[in-house]
Amino acid sequence: MLYVKAPAKINLTLDVLFKRPDQYHEVEMVMTTIDLADRIELDLRSDGKILVYSSSGIVPEDERNLAYQAAMLLKNTYQVDEGATITIHKEIPVAAGLAGGSSDAAATLRGLNKLWNLNISIDALAELGAKIGSDVPFCVYGGTALATGRGEKIKALPAPPSCWVILAKPKIGVSTAKIYANLNLENMQHPNTKQMIQALENNDYALMCRSLGNVLEPVTCSLHPEVAFIKQQMLRFGVDAALMSGSGPTVYGLVKNEYRIHRVYNGLKGFCDEVYAVRMLGKRNSLA
Numbered sequence: 001m002l003y004v005k006a007p008a009k010i011n012l013t014l015d016v017l018f019k020r021p022d023q024y025h026e027v028e029m030v031m032t033t034i035d036l037a038d039r040i041e042l043d044l045r046s047d048g049k050i051l052v053y054s055s056s057g058i059v060p061e062d063e064r065n066l067a068y069q070a071a072m073l074l075k076n077t078y079q080v081d082e083g084a085t086i087t088i089h090k091e092i093p094v095a096a097g098l099a100g101g102s103s104d105a106a107a108t109l110r111g112l113n114k115l116w117n118l119n120i121s122i123d124a125l126a127e128l129g130a131k132i133g134s135d136v137p138f139c140v141y142g143g144t145a146l147a148t149g150r151g152e153k154i155k156a157l158p159a160p161p162s163c164w165v166i167l168a169k170p171k172i173g174v175s176t177a178k179i180y181a182n183l184n185l186e187n188m189q190h191p192n193t194k195q196m197i198q199a200l201e202n203n204d205y206a207l208m209c210r211s212l213g214n215v216l217e218p219v220t221c222s223l224h225p226e227v228a229f230i231k232q233q234m235l236r237f238g239v240d241a242a243l244m245s246g247s248g249p250t251v252y253g254l255v256k257n258e259y260r261i262h263r264v265y266n267g268l269k270g271f272c273d274e275v276y277a278v279r280m281l282g283k284r285n286s287l288a
C-alpha cells in the first residue's frame with residue numbers, strides 16, 4: 001500500500017496569447033501548488049484490474065476519472081501486468097479551477113511508478129500526463145512553474161514569498177471549455193507575466209500581489225456574478241490581493257500576516273460554505 005499527496009494549484013497569472021488550430025488556446029501561466037490536497041491510496045492488485053473509489057459523491061469512479069485514465073495509460077504504455085485499487089480521499093473542491101482531477105492523475109502516475117517499480121523519469125511521466133489533460137504535467141512536477149503551450153510545457157520557477165492563501169468557492173461548478181469558448185480574444189487585459197516572474201525571483205511579496213492577473217476572470221464573472229462578489233468581499237475583509245484561479249469559480253486571497261486570516265476567514269464563512277486557509281507549498285521537492 002502507498003499513499004500519495006495530490007495538491008491543488010492556483011494560477012498566479014493566466015494569459016491567453018491566441019487560439020490554436022486545434023481546440024486549444026496558447027497560454028502563458030504562472031502556477032504554484034498549495035497545501036490543500038487530495039490523498040490517494042494505491043493498493044497493488046495481482047489480477048491486473050484498475051479500480052477507482054472516491055470519498056466524494058460527485059466524482060466519477062469509472063473510466064471518466066482522470067486517475068483511472070492515468071493508471072490505464074501507464075499500464076498500457078509500459079505493458080504492466082499488475083493492477084491497482086485507487087482510493088481518492090477528496091479534499092480539493094471539484095470543478096473549481098484548482099486542478100483537483102489533474103492532480104489526482106499526476107499523483108497516480110507518480111505513485112504507480114513506485115508501486116509497479118517502473119523507474120520512469122519524472123519528465124517521461126509529465127509527457128505521458130499531457131495526454132490526459134493540459135494541467136497534468138504541471139501537477140506531476142508540482143512546485144512553482146511557468147506553463148506555456150496549451151499548459152503542458154513546464155519551466156520551474158522559484159517558490160513564492162511565504163504567505164497564506166485563503167480560498168472561497170461559490171456553490172457552482174464551471175466548465176473550463178465553456179469559459180475558454182466565451183473569451184473575447186480582441187479585448188483582454190493581459191497580466192504582466194514577466195513582472196510576476198521577477199517578483200518570484202526577487203522574493204518580492206508586494207510585487208507578486210501587484211502582478212496577479214487572469215484573463216479568464218472577467219469571462220467567469222460575467223457568467224457567474226457571485227465570483228466577482230466573493231472577490232470584492234475578500235478585498236473588503238482585508239486580503240492583500242485577490243484573484244480567481246484557473247477558469248474558476250474559486251477565488252483566492254493572499255495574506256502575509258497571520259493575525260488577519262481569522263477576520264477574512266470568518267467574514268467569508270458568513271456567506272460561503274467552502275472556505276479554506278492554507279499555505280503555499282511552492283517548492284518542487286515538496287511532493288517527494
Ligand SMILES: C[C@@](CO)(OP(=O)(O)O)[C@H](O)COP(=O)(O)OP(=O)(O)OC[C@H]1O[C@@H](n2ccc(N)nc2=O)[C@H](O)[C@@H]1O
Pocket residue numbers: 011014023024025026027029096097098099102132133134135136149150151176177178180245246247248
Ligand atoms: C484553465 C486551466 C488553467 O490552469 O485550469 P482549470 O481551471 O481547469 O483548473 C487550464 O488551462 C485547463 O486545463 P485542463 O483542465 O487540464 O484542460 P483540458 O482538460 O486539457 O482541456 C479542457 C478544455 O479546455 C479548453 N482549453 C484547455 C486548455 C487550453 N490551453 N486551451 C483550451 O482551450 C479546451 O476546450 C479543452 O477541451
Ligand SMILES: Nc1ncnc2c1ncn2[C@@H]1O[C@H](COP(=O)(O)OP(=O)(O)O)[C@@H](O)[C@H]1O
Pocket residue numbers: 058059060064065066067088093094095096097098099100101102104105174176246247248
Ligand atoms: N479524480 C478526479 N477528481 C475530480 N474531478 C474529476 C476526477 N476525475 C474526473 N473528474 C472530472 O473532471 C472535471 C473537472 O474537475 P477538476 O479537475 O476538479 O476541476 P478543474 O478542471 O476546474 O480544476 C469534473 O467534471 C469531474 O467530474
